[in-house]
Amino acid sequence: MTITNLQEALPMPESQRANLPLIDVEHGVKVVLVALPGGVKIAPHKAPYVATAQLLTGRIEVLKGEAWIPMAPGDRVVFDKDQPHALTGIESSYVLVTHMRD
DSSP: OOOSOHHHHSOOOSSSOEEEEEEEOTTSEEEEEEEEOTTOEEEEEOOSSEEEEEEEESOEEEEETTEEEEEOTTOEEEEOTTOOEEEEESSSEEEEEEEEOO
16 A cells, blocks of 8 residues: 555544554554544553554654653654553644564
8 A cells, every 4th residue: 555645544533543554464563554633642551562653744742651752753762562651642643653563
């Protein structure tokens, strides 16, 4: 699948996040495009594997462990296995999330 327009591929919702799975290899890599409206929060959680979040457009803050990290387009953060993390949309944003499952 070729995506040339994020809004067409995954329209930005008004009050909650939306997800578009792009790649899902069982017991391997999963890549998901996330549309995160401004003001929407993804509550703190953990994953039993390493994961990354790369900001494509907009502005978000990411909780990694106990520190909030502001992100600009192109920034990427890596979450260790079982590391608490969360996301907050500062403005409407598109985020590419990668799960590196065993």
